[in-house]
Structure formats: structure tokens, C-alpha cells
Amino acid sequence: xxxxxxxxxxxxxxxxxxxxxxxxxxxxxxxxxxxxxxxxxxxxxxxxxxxxxxxxxxxxxxxxxxxxxxxxxxxxxxxxxxxxxxxxxxxxxxxxxxxxxxxxxxxxxxxxxxxxxxxxxxxxxxxxxxxxxxxxxxxxxxxxxxxxxxxxxxxxxxxxxxxxxxxxxxxxxxxxxxxxxxxxxxxxxxxxxxxxxxxxxxxxxxxxxxxxxxxxxxxxxxxxxxxxxxxxxxxxxxxxxxxxxxxxxxxxxxxxxxxxxxxxxxxxxxxxxxxxxxxxxxxxxxxxxxxxxxxxxxxxxxxxxxxxxxxxxxxxxxxxxxxxxxxxxxxxxxxxxxxxxxxxxxxxxxxxxxxxxxxx
Amino acid sequence: xxxxxxxxxxxxxxxxxxxxxxxxxxxxxxxxxxxxxxxxxxxxxxxxxxxxxxxxxxxxxxxxxxxxxxxxxxxxxxxxxxxxxxxxxxxxxxxxxxxxxxxxxxxxxxxxxxxxxxxxxxxxxxxxxxxxxxxxxxxxxxxxxxxxxxxxxxxxxxxxxxxxxxxxxxxxxxxxxxxxxxxxxxxxxxxxxxxxxxxxxxxxxxxxxxxxxxxxxxxxxxxxxxxxxxxxxxxxxxxxxxxxxxxxxxxxxxxxxxxxxxxxxxxxxxxxxxxxxxxxxxxxxxxxxxxxxxxxxxxxxxxxxxxxxxxxxxxxxxxxxxxxxxxxxxxxxxxxxxxxxxxxxxxxxxxxxxxxxxxx
DNA sequence: CTGTTAGCGCGTTCAA
DNA sequence: TTGAACGCGCTAACAG
Numbered sequence: 001x002x003x004x005x006x007x008x009x010x011x012x013x014x015x016x017x018x019x020x021x022x023x024x025x026x027x028x029x030x031x032x033x034x035x036x037x038x039x040x041x042x043x044x045x046x047x048x049x050x051x052x053x054x055x056x057x058x059x060x061x062x063x064x065x066x067x068x069x070x071x072x073x074x075x076x077x078x079x080x081x082x083x084x085x086x087x088x089x090x091x092x093x094x095x096x097x098x099x100x101x102x103x104x105x106x107x108x109x110x111x112x113x114x115x116x117x118x119x120x121x122x123x124x125x126x127x128x129x130x131x132x133x134x135x136x137x138x139x140x141x142x143x144x145x146x147x148x149x150x151x152x153x154x155x156x157x158x159x160x161x162x163x164x165x166x167x168x169x170x171x172x173x174x175x176x177x178x179x180x181x182x183x184x185x186x187x188x189x190x191x192x193x194x195x196x197x198x199x200x201x202x203x204x205x206x207x208x209x210x211x212x213x214x215x216x217x218x219x220x221x222x223x224x225x226x227x228x229x230x231x232x233x234x235x236x237x238x239x240x241x242x243x244x245x246x247x248x249x250x251x252x253x254x255x256x257x258x259x260x261x262x263x264x265x266x267x268x269x270x271x272x273x274x275x276x277x278x279x280x281x282x283x284x285x286x287x288x289x290x291x292x293x294x295x296x297x298x299x300x301x302x303x304x305x306x307x308x309x310x311x312x313x314x315x316x317x318x319x320x321x322x323x324x325x326x327x328x329x330x331x332x333x334x335x336x337x338x339x340x341x342x343x344x345x346x347x348x349x350x351x352x353x354x355x356x357x358x359x360x
Numbered sequence: 361x362x363x364x365x366x367x368x369x370x371x372x373x374x375x376x377x378x379x380x381x382x383x384x385x386x387x388x389x390x391x392x393x394x395x396x397x398x399x400x401x402x403x404x405x406x407x408x409x410x411x412x413x414x415x416x417x418x419x420x421x422x423x424x425x426x427x428x429x430x431x432x433x434x435x436x437x438x439x440x441x442x443x444x445x446x447x448x449x450x451x452x453x454x455x456x457x458x459x460x461x462x463x464x465x466x467x468x469x470x471x472x473x474x475x476x477x478x479x480x481x482x483x484x485x486x487x488x489x490x491x492x493x494x495x496x497x498x499x500x501x502x503x504x505x506x507x508x509x510x511x512x513x514x515x516x517x518x519x520x521x522x523x524x525x526x527x528x529x530x531x532x533x534x535x536x537x538x539x540x541x542x543x544x545x546x547x548x549x550x551x552x553x554x555x556x557x558x559x560x561x562x563x564x565x566x567x568x569x570x571x572x573x574x575x576x577x578x579x580x581x582x583x584x585x586x587x588x589x590x591x592x593x594x595x596x597x598x599x600x601x602x603x604x605x606x607x608x609x610x611x612x613x614x615x616x617x618x619x620x621x622x623x624x625x626x627x628x629x630x631x632x633x634x635x636x637x638x639x640x641x642x643x644x645x646x647x648x649x650x651x652x653x654x655x656x657x658x659x660x661x662x663x664x665x666x667x668x669x670x671x672x673x674x675x676x677x678x679x680x681x682x683x684x685x686x687x688x689x690x691x692x693x694x695x696x697x698x699x700x701x702x703x704x705x706x707x708x709x710x711x712x713x714x715x716x717x718x719x720x
Numbered sequence: 721c722t723g724t725t726a727g728c729g730c731g732t733t734c735a736a
Numbered sequence: 737t738t739g740a741a742c743g744c745g746c747t748a749a750c751a752g
Contacts, residue, residue, distance in 0.1 A: 008505070010729055021739045026730060033732090034737060051501070056480045057426065058729035060417050061744050068460070076446050086436050089463045093470075098477060100428070101461045103449045110453075117458060120416045141411075145368070247662055279666050302607055303661070306639050308668035381723045386747065394721060418745035420727050561743055646751095 003085050010049045018046035029054060060122065069329060070118035070126045071150075072102045072111065075245075079272045080318055081129065081303055084152060085323025088127060095330050097124070106245070108133050115142060127331045132197065132217065148332035150325045153213045155342065162332070164325040164343040166316050168216055171347045172223035172268065175296050175314050178349060179266045180231050181296050183357045184294065186239070188264035190253045192274050193217045193242035201242045204235035217242075220270055220298075239264055247277040254281025258293070265293060265358035272299035274312055279354075290356035300350060310352035319346045367423055369410045378406035389414060420482065429689060430486045431473065432462045433512075435605075439632045439661055440678055441489065441639035444512060447682025448487060455690050457484070464492025466605070468493050475502060485689045489513050492557065492577065508692035515575045515702065522692070524685040524703040526676050528576055531707045532583035532628065535656050535674050537707060539626045540591050543717045544654065546599070548624035549584050550613045552634050553577045553602035561602045564595035577602075580658075597677045599624055607637040618653070625653060625718035632659040633670055639714075650716035660710060670712035677705045 001136050015025035020039050027033040028043035029052070035043070058197035060066040069092055072082040085101075092099055100123060102114035108131050115138055118126055126142060129152035136159050143149045172189075179187050193201055200212055201221050209225065212218030225235060235325075238260055241253040250269060254277065257264055267282075269275045275297030282289050289309055290294050297304075300315035324343055375385035380399050387393040387505055388403035395403070399579055406412075420426040433441040445461075452459055460483060462474035466487030468491050470581050475498055486502060489512040496519050503521050505511045511523035532549075532695070553561055560572055561581050569585065585595060598620055601613040610629060613713050614637065617624055629635045635657030642649050649669055657664075660675035684703055 008729095011731095012729080022730085023732085023739055024737085025740095027734095027738090030731075036737060039737080051505075052478045053476070055482065055729055057417060057420050058744090059480050059731075061421055061729075061746095062731045064744080066417065076442060076449065082442050082505055086463065089436065089461070093462070096479065099461050101449070101459050102453070103446065111363060116413070120414045121458065122415060122417050145411075145413075273662060276662055283666075299662070302633060302636055303663035303667060306636055306643075306667045307663060308666070368745095371747095372745080382746085383723055383725095383748090384721085386745095387722090390747075396721060399722080413743055418728090419747075420728095421745075422747045424728080 001125050005360050008055070009052045010055070013050055014043060014046045014052050017050055018042040030059075055104070064122075065124055066076045066122050067096060068098045068100050068121070068123045068324070070100045070102065070121070070123035070128075072104060072114045072118070072126070073130045074104055074106050074129045074131055076103045077273075079195070080316070082152070083318035084129075084322035084325070088326045089318035089322075091323045091326040091330070091334060095326075097330075104131055106131050108135065111135070112138060115139065118142075119145070119147070123147065125333055126150070127152055127325050127329060130156055131328075132193070136352075148329055150329045151330075152321065152325055153216060157211065159217070160340045162176040162325075162328050162341045162343075164321050164328060165216075165345070166321075166347050167344045168219040169210075169223035169226075171298070172220040172312050174223075174347075174349060175268055175298075176224045176227035178312075179268070179296060179355065180227065182294070182355060184266040185231075185233055185358070186236070186262065186264040187224075187228060187233075187266045187268065188239040188241065188266060189221060190241045190250050190257075190269040190274050190278055191217050191221060192245035192250070192270045194244055195242065202237040202240045204237065204240075208299050214347070217270070225270065238264075245271070245274065247273045247280075248272040250277025251281040251284065252277075254278040255285050258285040258287055263293075265295060266355070269292055269297040272297065272301040272304070272313075274289075275301075275304070275306075275313070279307060279311075290354050292359055294355040294358070296355055304350075305352065309354045312352045312355045313347045313350050317347075321345055368516075369412045369413070370415070373409045373410055373413075374403060374412050377410060378402040385670075390419075407432045424482075424657060425484050426482050426485050427456060428458045428460050428481070429686070430460045430462065430474075430481070430483035430488075430553045432464060432474045432488045432491045433476070434466050434485070434491055436463045437633075439520050440513070440676070442658055443660040443678035444489075444682035444685070446683075447679035448686045449682075450679075451683045451686040451690070455686075457690075464491055466491050468495065471495070472498060475499065478502070479505070483507065485693055486510070487512055487685050487689060488514055492553070493695045506658025508689055510689045510692075512681065513576060514686055516573070516639070517571065520700045522685075522688050522703075523703045524681050524688060524705070525576075525703045526681075526707050528579040529570075529583035529586075531658070532580040534583075535628055535658075536584045536587035539628070539654060539656060539715065540587065540593075542654070542715060545591075545593055545718070546596075546622060546624040547584070547588060547593075547626045547628065548599040548617050549581060550600065550601045550610050550617075550627060550629040550634050550638055551577050551581060552605035552610070552630045554604055555602065558602040562597040564597065564600075577630070584628065596622075605631070605634065607640075610634040611641040611644065614638040614639075615645050618642070618645040618647055623653075626715070627653060627655050628634055629655070629657045632657065632661040632664070632673075635659070635661075635664070635673070637666075639667060639671075650714050650720055654718070655716040656715055664710075665712065669714045672712045672715045673710050675708045675710050677707075681705055 209222040569582040
């Protein structure tokens with residue numbers, strides 16, 4: 001039978017029990033100012049006896065710092081964000097910060113709400129992977145209010161804040177070139193974007209793509225386009241799929257690609273869940289990978305080596321992205337005040353067995 | 361050039377600008393008490409004009425509630441916890457609570473620290489997946505101090521708090537029986553436990569296993585033992601591996617199992633990363649699954665269907681576990697005061713192709 | 721419906 | 737080195 005101690009013990013209680021003033025007790029407990037050995041001992045003893053726990057809420061109230069960082073991710077279920085989160089969590093906790101987590105599930109409404117929540121919670125800083133249609137003005141308002149913001153994975157046009165990610169255009173260019181070098185001429189991409197981006201993505205207009213607010217999708221698709229055009233291949237709108245970011249969406253996408261009059265001989269997918277979906281879709285369609293169709297995907301995963309066939313991927317240094325974002329944020333909190341940094345970390349193309357020369 | 365608005369606007373400012381008292385402004389802004397239409401409009405207008413954001417810290421200070429729930433997981437990188445987190449996050453955010461996350465990486469020290477942090481942050485409730493060697497007294501102290509605690513996945517002997525998970529012993533019993541039914545007599549388990557549990561786990565002493573503080577490992581191993589003993593099979597200590605929970609540990613484990621004078625014909629692994637590791641280890645050892653060795657694992661994963669061979673697994677309703685834990689916590693916060701609930705959710709054995717009859 | 725006032729728990733003056 | 741007193745921004749209690 002637990003006797004619920006609803007009224008918690010305060011510095012005042014400890015002070016009284018130790019026979020010193022509140023100020024002295026607070027100094028001993030909070031580890032600031034100067035306290036004599038004797039007082040410190042009395043206070044510590046009393047605190048232990050009464051079961052005192054400092055009240056961060058009250059402390060934040062007066063110091064103005066909550067020692068928390070807000071982290072807003074687009075989708076916890078995405079491998080990429082899980083690893084990012086791990087990196088973030090590791091460096092923040094080492095620095096004595098805690099982490100308030102929000103998951104937007106790619107909804108702009110939830111993102112707006114989360115941003116408000118983080119502000120009212122007075123987080124000291126914010127790490128954010130904005131949805132594709134982020135409310136730039138709102139984010140800018142947060143940053144302008146003095147809360148350092150670091151963008152994850154995606155950059156936002158017109159928003160001058162730090163960001164950490166990869167060189168998306170170069171990465172997809174590299175992947176596409178890899179396929180071209182092996183003789184592929186019909187290359188499709190499964191972008192994961194939603195219907196609202198389909199038209200833009202399929203337009204084949206590089207300039208427009210690079211101006212999309214959704215920089216990850218836009219720039220990756222741009223890199224792909226530039227590569228095939230440099231190889232003298234015409235853009236086929238049907239080869240650019242934007243029907244959703246779930247595994248099942250990619251699965252459907254792959255099946256439909258294979259039903260095209262002129263099906264692709266290679267497919268590129270933009271994240272690890274999509275890779276998986278495409279692989280399944282190919283299976284459904286009864287086509288063998290890589291004999292009939294090659295596949296290259298973004299993001300390495302623990303299972304990428306074990307699937308059939310083992311997947312050739314563009315690996316992002318995911319955990320490091322998170323760690324770097326956190327470090328960048330801590331730097332800003334430490335007073336660093338230069339121009340916004342856009343950290344672009346290197347990717348690595350890992351060759352396994354999902355890419356072969358096209359049949360025939 | 362952002363003009364950093366370091367001094368934020370307060371209720372007082374809004375009140376002044378709206379020409380009403382602080383109380384009225386606070387009532388309008390906080391949405392409590394009663395305010396006339398006219399005042400409300402004036403206040404809202406002033407708040408918008410000044411860019412007022414409520415200060416949750418101050419609010420918590422006086423209401424005594426932070427509207428946050430602490431979530432302490434053993435390992436973010438584990439599939440299981442990611443999905444749990446998603447479930448938790450979904451129901452909490454619907455209820456207007458936010459989530460302070462801590463990742464212990466299976467370290468008891470970090471767990472202790474996290475617990476202190478959560479208390480001093482005055483979280484309204486706590487969802488915790490304790491490490492294998494949890495400090496029960498400390499957790500009890502938290503619960504006794506009036507913060508509802510819900511245990512995830514694992515139960516702790518002697519700790520009377522709510523918990524949500526599966527019937528671990530029954531689940532591994534079921535999996536083992538499934539293997540026995542197909543004719544296997546040499547069945548190994550890769551538990552994921554560390555060296556500190558190896559002796560206990562390998563002891564073959566069911567009573568002792570069920571008394572382990574690490575109930576997940578202990579009870580799962582107990583279920584396995586009971587099943588093989590019921591089938592008249594003697595316990596082989598070498599068939600119980602506890603060399604770590606990383607993918608590479610499982611990989612090593614599988615390789616070593618296959619080097620045994622009498623290698624197993626079937627292996628059971630206790631989580632999805634271990635499944636993967638075992639599969640790789642079998643590949644390293646040059647043995648084909650399921651022709652030469654069968655594999656059954658805990659936890660379904662998006663990729664389980666796509667690996668070679670597709671994995672037969674015991675699937676936990678992971679996201680639902682998280683959701684239920686959150687709901688249980690909200691119930692307690694709502695005043696529910698019955699005896700501790702031990703929710704055990706049903707598992708599902710998903711047959712795919714990694715189990716076959718033993719060779720010969 | 722509105723305003724006044726006290727105080728949540730702690731860090732921070734300032735004087736002793 | 738110590739103590740008394742103020743105030744962070746807000747809500748609750750009470751009077752009007």
C-alpha cells in the first residue's frame with residue numbers, strides 16, 4: 001500500500017530540516033554559489049532523508065531554460081528517423097538535455113500544432129523534419145523568437161536556418177548513373193510523394209523540381225532527370241511514381257510499372273520502406289530481380305543484406321545526421337552566431353545484388 | 361536578420377493592450393472561467409497582434425500538471441520499441457499530452473538517471489520498459505510518489521504497477537511446440553541476453569528462470585524448456601545462447617551453434633534483429649534455411665516476408681501494446697484506482713517458409 | 721462577468 | 737559564507 005506523497009518536499013522543507021536558510025539549502029542542492037562543508041553536509045543529509053527531488057519546472061521558470069529540445073519528426077515508423085532519433089538522443093543526453101518528441105505522421109496540421117506546443121513548452125531548441133508542405137512562416141516565427149532551429153533531412157526554400165542532410169540531387173544522380181552505366185535506358189523512380197506532388201514530379205521540368213518546397217523529393221527527382229537527360233534519354237512521365245510513401249503504395253507502384261506497355265528495366269526507390277514495397281511488387285508481378293528488373297534504393301537497412309536479392313543501396317549516414325543536428329543546435333545554444341550552416345554529409349553506394357544488366 | 365525577441369509577451373502585456381485585467385485576459389487565453397464575448401474578442405485580438413504564446417512552464421508551476429508523459433525505452437533501435445512508441449505517441453497526443461523520451465540503451469545507470477530526470481521534470485505519468493536488471497526500489501519510489509507507472513513488455517517481480525505485454529511463456533511454448541510438431545528434437549534459442557544472464561538461462565531450471573528479474577528472457581526461456589521437456593527431450597545448455605542482443609551477436613551465435621558437435625536442427629530467436637542475425641549467421645556457416653536448419657523468431661517486421669526464406673514468426677501486436685499502455689496510464693490519471701492491471705495481449709504465429717521438417 | 725491579490729518552488733539579487 | 741526578500745508567468749480564490 002503506497003502512501004501517495006502528493007505534496008512533494010521543497011527546498012524550504014529541506015532548509016528547515018537542516019536548520020539553515022532556504023538560500024543556503026538551494027545553493028547546496030543546486031550546486032551554485034558557495035556553501036560551507038558543514039552546511040552542505042547538513043543539507044544533503046536532510047534532502048536524502050526527506051526524499052527531495054529538484055523541481056525542474058520551478059527552475060525553468062526562473063532560469064528561462066528548460067533544458068529540453070523539441071524534436072518533430074515526420075514519421076517515427078520510418079527507419080531513417082529512428083536512427084536519426086538515436087543520434088540526436090545520444091548527443092543531447094550527454095549534454096544534459098532532454099527530448100520532447102512529436103510525430104507529425106506527415107500531416108501539416110499536426111506539424112503546426114506541434115510547433116505551437118514546442119513554443120509554449122519553451123524548449124531551448126528545435127530539431128525538425130518538416131513535412132513536404134511545411135508552413136515556412138510559422139517556422140521562421142519560431143526561429144525569430146530566439147529558439148534555434150535545425151532542419152533535418154529537408155531544407156526549406158527561403159528559410160535561413162541550419163540544416164543537416166545529404167546532397168540529395170547528387171545522390172540520386174549517382175544512383176541513376178550507376179544504372180545507366182550498366183546499360184539501363186528505361187529507369188523508373190518510386191518517389192513516395194503523394195498525389196499532390198504527382199503532377200510536379202512527373203513534369204520533367206528540372207527547374208521547377210528544384211524549386212519544390214519538398215526539397216527531398218524534388219531534388220532527388222531532379223538528379224534523376226539530369227542524369228537520364230545527360231545520357232540522351234527522353235523523360236517518360238509514367239516512370240515517375242508518386243502514389244504515397246507506405247510500403248503498400250510502393251508495392252502497388254511496382255506492379256503497375258510492370259504493366260506498362262514499355263515497362264522499366266530498372267527502378268530506383270527513395271527510402272527503405274519503399275525499397276521493400278517495390279521488391280514485393282516485383283514478386284507479385286512475377287518478375288525476377290535483378291534478372292528482369294534491377295532495383296536500387298535509398299537508405300541502408302539491417303535487412304538489406306538478407307533480402308532476396310540483397311539490395312544495392314545509397315546509404316545515408318543516418319545516425320550521424322541526427323548527432324550532427326544535435327551538435328549544431330548545442331553550438332547555437334552555446335552562442336555560436338554565424339550564418340546558417342547547411343551540413344551535407346556524404347552518402348555511400350553499397351553494391352550488392354539487386355542491380356544487373358538489363359535483359360536482352 | 362531576425363530581431364530576436366528574447367523577452368516574450370505575457371498575459372499581463374496582453375491584458376494591458378486589451379484594456380482588461382490580467383485575470384480576464386488569462387481566462388480568455390487559457391479557456392477557463394467565463395468571459396464576455398466582447399472581452400474575449402479584445403483579448404484575442406491583442407494576443408494575435410502581440411504574438412502571445414502561452415507559457416506551459418508557468419502554467420504547470422501552478423496547476424501541478426505538466427501534461428507530459430515520460431517514456432523510457434530500453435533501445436530505440438529495436439523495432440519493437442519503435443512501434444510501441446508510435447502507439448504511445450498516437451494516443452497521448454490525442455489526449456493532449458506530450459512525450460518526454462529517454463533511451464537507456466539497456467544501461468541500468470542511464471535508467472536510474474532517466475528516472476530521476478522524469479521525476480524532477482514532474483511528468484504526469486511514466487511508461488517504462490525496464491532494463492533486465494531494473495532498480496525495483498527506485499521505480500517503486502516513483503510510483504509511490506504519486507506518478508502512475510505503466511511497465512512495457514516486461515514485468516518486475518514484487519512491483520505492483522500496471523503492465524502491458526504478451527504472455528511470454530505461452531508464446532515461446534507455442535513456438536517451440538510448433539517446431540516439435542514438425543519433428544525437431546534439437547532446438548536452440550538465441551535469447552539476446554547478456555553474459556550476466558548466461559548461466560541462469562542455461563541452467564535449465566524452470567523455477568529459477570521464472571524468478572529471474574528479467575521476465576522476458578526468463579519466461580520465454582522457461583516456456584521453451586517446458587515444451588521440450590514435455591516432449592521428453594533433455595535440456596542441452598549449449599542450445600541456450602546469451603551472448604548479447606545485437607544483430608552481430610546473433611550472427612555469431614548462429615555460426616557457433618552450427619559448429620557444435622551436434623548442431624541444432626531448429627533455432628528460435630527472441631526479437632526481430634536477432635532473427636536477422638541468425639539468418640545471416642546461417643548463411644555464413646553455409647547452411648541452408650529451412651532445408652538444413654529451421655528458424656522461428658519473435659516479432660514480425662516489414663521485411664520478414666521478403667527475406668530469403670520468408671520468416672515464420674510470433675508476431676506481437678506491438679503498436680497496440682503501446683497504445684494500450686498509454687490508455688491505461690490515462691485511465692490512472694483520470695482517477696481510476698483499482699488493483700494493478702497486467703494486460704496480456706494475444707500473439708499470432710505467422711507461418712511462412714523458414715520452418716521445415718528436419719533433414720533426414 | 722470582472723478585477724485584485726496571493727503564491728506555486730526556486731534562483732537571484734543585496735546586505736549582513 | 738549566509739539570510740531575507742523579490743519575482744519568473746500564471747491560475748485560483750474571493751470579492752465586487
